[in-house]
Amino acid sequence: MNKYFNIKILSILFSAVVLTSCMSRQKYERPKEAINENLFRTDLLPKDSISMATVSWKEIFTDPVLQKHIEKALANNLDVRVALQNINAADSYLKQSKAAYLPTLSAGPNYTFQTQSLNTQSGQLLNQRNYGNQFDITANVGWEADIWGKLKAQQKAQLASYLGTVSAHQAIKSDLVAAVASAYYQLLTFDDQKKIINETIALRNKNLETTKALKEAGTLTEVAVQQSQALVFNAESLLINIDVQIALLENTMSLLMAEPSHAIERSTISAQKMPVSLALGYPANLLENRPDVKAAEYNLMNAFEMTNVAKAQFYPSLRLTGSAGIASADIDQLFSASSLFANVVAGLAQPILNKRQIKTQYEISLANKEIAYLNFRRSVLTAGKEVSDALKIYESQDGFINLKKKERDAYQNSVGYSQELVNYGMANYLEVINATVNQLTAELNISNAEYSKLDAGVELYRALGGGWR
Template sequence: MKKISIIIKGTAYTVLTAALLSSCAVRKEYERPKDIVDEKLFRTDMLPQDSISSSNISWKEIFTDPILQSHITKALDANLDVRIALENINSAEAYLKQSKAAYLPTLTVGPNYTFQTQSVNTQFGQILGERRYVNQFDITASLGWEADLWGKLKAQEKSQLASLLGNVAAHQSVKSGLIASIASTYYQLLTLDNQKKIIQSTIKVRENNFETTKALKQAGTLTEVAVQQSEALVYNAQSLLIDIETQILMLENTMSLLKGESSHAIERTSLESQVLPEKFYLGYSADLLANRPDVMRAEYNLMNAFELTNVAKAQFYPTLRITGSTGLQTVSIDHLFSLNSFFANIVAGLAQPILNRRQIKTNYEVSIANKEIAYLNFRKTLLTAGKEVSDALRVFTVQDSFIALKTKELNAYKNSVDYSQELVNYGMANYLEVLNANVNSLNAELNISNAKFNKMKAAVDLYKSLGGGWK
């Protein structure tokens, strides 16, 4: 008995030692690709000066309008995409718990009843010479355990952890995108409100001009052509007003959807009251790895694919399984709890795959291809992030100069309208010049309004592209 105990202990020690050594040899640890980050990812000369990133600032410090903050807060609580992302996290968390439980043995316990009778026409039946009926009762506990010799279970756990973290990053990405969408839609509504006022004012001016034109025609200064053109400008402005009001309603519906609500009017302030940061700090390109949720998710996908190659590789090696069962078994229920009804068995098996129609090799080759795809997607996501930062930075930095030039253009057109109208009143100019100056003046005023929105949207895009909004 003592000799058997020594053999069992020695075997267990050998198996555990082999498991540790083999696990280290087969399973590899993930390392971030060294060439993934390019410090020239941003197209700007500001890079060496920025050691911090504006993405680390809370969105409440970027978007200071209290009404906008209220909309964002409600959207984060009720947005359906955010809630779906949270459920994806719960699902991934459950899979991670399952992968951790893979180290534990399986245990089943239950009573069984078996009724059996033999055929009289078989060899065994001929020996007995009669049909026998057997009732068997048992209470059996079965135990099974797989040794993680090659790190397969560890790799599965790591892959599920990467999947969970990827879903967390996806949730963060949804939040960041939602905040950006709410802010952009809100600023666009303010811009349309501003343009609506401009057009309403323009309608009044053009209606007055139309009346002036009719009076000048009666005085013989202008022709019917000028009257018709003046009237057309009134209709043009009125149609623009209808278009603006339609856009406002549709944007309000969009924001209602983002907030997880039925369509309704959106409370808001004014375009003139908005205050945004004068400067954004970019930080270094490597900061995107820690701040941009989509970049983080792409790397977690790479980690997941990497660990799945470890799982696929471990399939080439033998599997050590230990199974056992014990319980009570009898043909008479009256003797079920007798000591003589006790039974037990244990089986340890080492199974090496030899022929399985190439499935293991195929799985391994597919896992290698998937890992390369995940790396390329990681690289593409990072390059896209750099492009978005560069694009938003360019728009944000040039808008002030653009608005200043457009303001000068507007003032010139307004002066042109006044001068042209005065010359027409004295019969010294064609009314077509007044019409052209009036149209150009309206377009310039609308362009300034759009430019202000473009700067605010660029600020939103720059903050989001740096990875801000989810913290």
């Protein structure tokens, strides 16, 4: 009997091996059209395999005060801490998928008490109740052979999911470093603009006194005095607005560091320098350096493997189940050799009719795979656009700043010349006012342009995938 049983088991396993050779799990391959070498839309810089994204953020942002803020944000930021918990959860699922190859085993004692109804046919024949007791300690084992690679595909899917959470954590860190640096540079810019406005207020107050003196001398009218006073009020209102913007930005940086709102320590805008050489690397580097692009590909890999899982559901599954233990109607005889029992069942189960559930799941998995592919393509194109945008802004700011400085110098000269002409009664004071307003606007435009260059450098670093190392 045992020999016959062993032969049956071997024949079932042999059949499973033969069937497996007819169908193997498909392996994931990255889509060939994932990366276009013209993704960055630039021929101005040499294409190099080295990318600035591989450089630590500490080498990009060298201001010690800024470094301290970034370190604090990376340690305390709530989004980063949530991402770490997502990694922990995904790691548990990955461990569970690896354990799927192992058999299930359960064991425990049981007690059964049974008596039949007197109103049943057997009860009426006996015309008396019978009572039965059974004590047993039973162990149950089950194991499924992965003949179609379903369990392997599930493990691969969970691995991709886990790696996706790791990349998502890296993406949050990259965005966080860029956000803190950008906000810090904006604060320094506001400090610089506040200095410009304070200097402007002092200058306009001086011009107001000059205008009052010229009115007393009969050179100017009260209209010029009121216009000069309005310029002072205008500059003072700008100062209030700058103070509000500084407070709001300090609150934002405090939130990034997961702290109550407070004043932010900082240095000066003149002390900030971005790397002179910008190494973009090949566009394909985005797949290695940019975490959100990696996360999108891991999602695609997960969806791909889940199609393998869904496809394997169409084929028969081989399961081995068994139970063994001791059972007795008398607890005193429970641990005797005569109480031992065991049974083993091996079988192939082929789905035939299941209300279209398997086919539906397979069709859904194909749709999910296509969605994941489209999201991956979008992430690559978005990354390329962000690199192109940041590079264009960064490269254009030097020329823009030089022109704005020339514009400011021209307005400064215009203010001096027009004031001198007014003193001799040869020009309208409105010309002085226009030149003064334009001079302040030019000064603020230069400050904004210098910030835009720094911010574009930060964005280029993030867009290439830097900041998480």
